[in-house]
Amino acid sequence: MVLQWEETVTMGAGRYDVIVVGARVAGAATATLLARQGMRVLAVDRVSFPSDTVSSHQLQIPGAALLHRWGLLDRLTAAGTPPVRRVRFDVGGGLVMDGQFPAYEGVDALLSPRRTLLDSILVDAAREAGAEVRENFRVTQLTSSGDRITGIRGGARGRPVVTETASLVIGADGKRSMVAGAVGARRYRERAALTFASYSYWAGLPGTAGELYLRPGRAVAVFPTNDDLTMVYVAAPMTEFASARADLDGHYLRTLDLCGDLGERVRSGSRAERLRTTPDQPNMFRWPHGPGWALVGDAGVVMDSVSAQGMTSALRDAEYLAAAIIAGLGGSQPLDTALRDHHRRRDRAIRGMYDFTLRLAALSPVTARERRFLAAVAADQQETDRFFAAFAGIVPLEKYFTLGTALRVLGTRTIRDIRPAGAASSERAPSRI
Ligand SMILES: Cc1cc2nc3c(=O)[nH]c(=O)nc-3n(C[C@H](O)[C@H](O)[C@H](O)COP(=O)(O)OP(=O)(O)OC[C@H]3O[C@@H](n4cnc5c(N)ncnc54)[C@H](O)[C@@H]3O)c2cc1C
Numbered sequence: 001m002v003l004q005w006e007e008t009v010t011m012g013a014g015r016y017d018v019i020v021v022g023a024r025v026a027g028a029a030t031a032t033l034l035a036r037q038g039m040r041v042l043a044v045d046r047v048s049f050p051s052d053t054v055s056s057h058q059l060q061i062p063g064a065a066l067l068h069r070w071g072l073l074d075r076l077t078a079a080g081t082p083p084v085r086r087v088r089f090d091v092g093g094g095l096v097m098d099g100q101f102p103a104y105e106g107v108d109a110l111l112s113p114r115r116t117l118l119d120s121i122l123v124d125a126a127r128e129a130g131a132e133v134r135e136n137f138r139v140t141q142l143t144s145s146g147d148r149i150t151g152i153r154g155g156a157r158g159r160p161v162v163t164e165t166a167s168l169v170i171g172a173d174g175k176r177s178m179v180a181g182a183v184g185a186r187r188y189r190e191r192a193a194l195t196f197a198s199y200s201y202w203a204g205l206p207g208t209a210g211e212l213y214l215r216p217g218r219a220v221a222v223f224p225t226n227d228d229l230t231m232v233y234v235a236a237p238m239t240e241f242a243s244a245r246a247d248l249d250g251h252y253l254r255t256l257d258l259c260g261d262l263g264e265r266v267r268s269g270s271r272a273e274r275l276r277t278t279p280d281q282p283n284m285f286r287w288p289h290g291p292g293w294a295l296v297g298d299a300g301v302v303m304d305s306v307s308a309q310g311m312t313s314a315l316r317d318a319e320y321l322a323a324a325i326i327a328g329l330g331g332s333q334p335l336d337t338a339l340r341d342h343h344r345r346r347d348r349a350i351r352g353m354y355d356f357t358l359r360l361a362a363l364s365p366v367t368a369r370e371r372r373f374l375a376a377v378a379a380d381q382q383e384t385d386r387f388f389a390a391f392a393g394i395v396p397l398e399k400y401f402t403l404g405t406a407l408r409v410l411g412t413r414t415i416r417d418i419r420p421a422g423a424a425s426s427e428r429a430p431s432r433i
Pocket of ligand 1: 021022023024025026027044045046047053054055056057058059060137138139140172173174175178197198278280281296297298299305308309310311312313314
């Protein structure tokens with residue numbers, strides 16, 4: 001019987017190879033890569049595009065390099081997204097590192113595209129690749145047979161509920177993933193939110209370089225974006241959120257006043273959009289696969305926005321997951337094995353940056369030892385550029401923060417002062433994946 005307790009339209013069993021829930025960075029990229037390999041893909045999202053979301057949007061060079069490889073980067077630049085090649089990192093106390101991002105896979109600039117633009121480009125790419133994309137489609141339930149997920153139920157508000165089935169349902173539905181909740185995906189390496197973030201857009205704040213500031217209890221980022229606007233972002237400790245709420249604008253502007261002449265420059269421009277503030281910044285890994293389901297992007301790993309790595313991680317995760325699914329559903333490897341391998345690969349790729357992000361998000365004052373190291377880096381242009389390569393995720397952090405780097409930068413005299421990097425999350429990942 002088809003109509004039971006609600007009006008249901010069933011479109012046919014196994015109509016799709018893959019259903020992707022959520023069609024922004026992770027979901028639309030995964031859908032594109034799968035559809036380009038001839039898979040029957042349905043991607044759904046509860047919003048319609050172009051759509052903004054609460055997120056600033058520095059796309060690190062490795063993320064831009066993925067778009068380049070997929071033939072999509074030109075669309076961002078053609079839409080006027082300014083490239084950022086130089087970055088100035090002011091650590092406080094007069095210590096400033098000024099350098100270039102090194103080129104990586106043919107890309108030498110960070111981009112900071114508005115999400116209305118980036119996400120629409122990705123959704124268009126998914127459609128062009130042959131994926132069916134349904135907007136304004138909210139998934140309310142997953143369907144299952146035994147312990148295997150078989151499809152989704154949902155639809156547009158006020159329209160009949162639709163059931164769609166597939167060999168695999170992918171949750172690309174963000175940090176509060178409905179799919180992860182429905183399958184009970186296990187969490188690990190979880191940490192409570194450390195910071196809240198506020199950002200806005202300013203006109204009349206010209207500049208082609210990125211600016212980063214560290215102050216005790218604050219991190220600030222300034223990056224040019226589309227339409228001649230500049231995005232100015234502030235991270236502050238969660239412990240201050242309750243008191244800051246009374247005057248979030250004042251809290252934001254007072255922070256900019258701690259950053260050299262930034263406050264003054266911002267005030268001499270004009271604010272183009274309202275201030276967005278969010279305390280919703282969880283840190284966690286989720287087990288990313290099970291019978292008939294997988295997770296990608298923030299649904300699988302989410303971390304504090306202070307390191308601006310979420311979109312780059314989501315794009316890389318999409319590439320890795322798509323490769324695993326093509327192997328699994330294409331028959332060159334059992335799907336469960338391919339997804340297990342993907343899990344290991346994902347965790348290896350992100351662990352170092354996740355730990356570094358948690359340390360950064362603590363917003364602790366720079367210690368004397370760290371300052372000594374950073375001062376030595378700042379004094380050498382090649383070392384500064386190497387540092388930015390690690391900061392941007394071009395060189396894996398665990399390969400940068402080594403004894404070898406300490407020796408090279410400081411010499412043998414002071415290497416015992418260097419604290420090992422990546423010690424923020426003491427909880428280990430499950431030993432067997
Ligand atoms: C304040 C802030 C600043 C940030 N700054 C940066 C930055 O500078 N650089 C960077 O790389 N990252 C940044 N991030 C992180 C970045 O926003 C995320 O990592 C990225 O958006 C993850 O992409 P995603 O596709 O996994 O998830 P999302 O972008 O969250 O997309 C999930 C999609 O799923 C849809 N969805 C959810 N539930 C359902 C449902 N039931 N049915 C249908 N659709 C559903 C949603 O509508 C949404 O479109 C920031 C985050 C925050 C909060």
